[in-house]
Amino acid sequence: MSTSLLYHSFGIRGYRQTRIEPTGGVTRFHVHPNEKSICCSSCQSSNVIKRGVTQREFRCSPIGLKQTVIVGTLPRLQCRDCGVVRQIKVGFADARRSYTKNWANYALQLTRSMTIKDVADLLGVTWDVIKEIKKNDLRRRFANPSLKDVRWIAIDEICIGKGHRYVTLVMNLDSGAIIFVGDGKSAESLVPFWKRLGRRRHRIEAVAMDMSSAYISAVRGNLPKADIVFDRFHVAKLMNEKLTTLRRQLYQEATADEKSVLKGSRWLLLKNPENLSEDRDEEAHLAAALQLNEPLATGYYLKEELRLFWGHTFRWPAQLFLRSWCRRATATGLSPLKTMAKTLTRLEEGLLSYFKHRISSGPMEGTNNKIKTLQRQSYGIRDREYFELLLYSLHQKKYALVG
Ligand SMILES: [Zn+2]
Structure with missing residues (x-):
């Protein structure tokens, strides 16, 4: 040669x-x-x-x-x-x-198109050799993500592996990139992030998060100018939980005939009406359950109505709507609905902030699903640094989902 x-x-x-x-x-x-x-x-x-x-x-x-x-x-x-x-x-x-x-x-x-194990087998080397090569490349491209132009972020925790180990993730909602991975799921987990942000923390305008978030007070303390925006999907999830509780309470008080109608209505109540299947007569089944039981119907229609909150264009009509909803939910006297109204009233500011910033943790949820797939495919998550780099690279499609 x-x-x-x-x-x-x-x-x-x-x-x-x-x-x-x-x-x-x-x-x-x-x-x-x-x-x-x-x-x-x-x-x-x-x-x-x-x-x-x-x-x-x-x-x-x-x-x-x-x-x-x-x-x-x-x-x-x-x-x-x-x-x-x-x-x-x-x-x-x-x-x-x-x-x-x-x-x-x-x-x-x-x-980029095969798993590390497949590449190692093909090239006749150990898994670690290929992982190290990939890790070096990720390090070169993704270590220390830039925080320069970050304005809107989402914060959430995810469970890693089977050992109930948690990490706290911060996402830049403009780019969809994970920009911080902290150990644990408490306010403490974010301390290194605040340090890295330094003076740039004054430029953060809003933070999207879960209503039950452990990070609320940490965010208030460290991001003085940021609004907290509670996520619409979490509101829907909480409302569904309340409706399920209500149905369970009503079921226990029902007669045998009523029970047979209520049976199997749980998922129908939670479905959005436009998704009810005609083939399986779901609409008729739901209508029968609602007709039979007035409190259940009240809960169901309040759940449906609450979804309209997010369709408002301006903050003040949304506020009137929310307050009216909470008054009526409280007036039903049904305890799950009263609790829901109380929660929404307490968190009103964070719900109304949506109309100023129009952000949600939706992109974070999507990333969480990617991470779950990654965990199933990747043996590398035991290496903390490698796992962190994989998370930083997730928004770049060519790296996604190949462990
Ligand atoms: Zn020399």
Whole structure:
């Protein structure tokens, strides 16, 4: 193989090939550095004396189905200028690595569409070698995400693995990128984030979060200018829980005939009416349950009405709407609805902030689903730094979902 092929196929420059040794499934290319490229690795002086040689092997990208290995005969040099005695610097591989940069690049390309395990099996190396290559690339591209133009964020916690370990995530809602991963799920978890934000914390305009969030007071204390925006999907979820409680209470008091109608109505009550299936007569079943039981009907229609809150254009009509809703929910005398009204009244400010910022934790929920898939596929989450880097890279599609 000529010098130019060494360069173009393997990215090796300044070496000449002396011998090709095909053994089994592996082809070994023996190479020596060109005399004129030999210099001190410390000061680049060519005023050097050879002090013996060592042979090192480096994996290369395969040719056809054959694995290839570069066997470099590398002199140790004593430098007459700076006095250092050292092996020559190998330009085609990173320090202490037994593969060429070219091969690492090839492996990295493969990880974009295959799992780490598949790439490792294909290339005949261990899982850790490929993970390390991917980790270095992620580190180069995603370590320390920029907080420069962050204005709207979402904060949420997720459960990692099976050990009930939690991490707190902060997302930049403009870019969809995770910008912070903190250990645990308490206000403490965010302390490093506030530190990293520094003075930029005054530029954060709004934070989307869950109504039951443990981060509310931490956000109020650390982001003086930010509005808290409670997420609409969490409001819907809470309302559904209240309706389920109400149905359970009514079911317990019902006669045997009523029970048979109420049975199976739980999911119908929670479904949005436009999603009821005609084929399975869901509409008729729901109507029968509602007709039979007035309190249940009241709860159901209040749930449906609450969804209209988010359709308002301006804050003040939304406020009137919410207050009217809470008054009527309280007036029903039904305890789950009264509790809901109390909660919404207490959190009114955070609900109305939606009409100023129009943000939600929706993108965060989407990312949580991606993370769940990632956890199922990736063995790498035990490596804290690697997992964090994967999260920072999630918004870039080509990395998503391949562990
Ligand atoms: Zn030197």
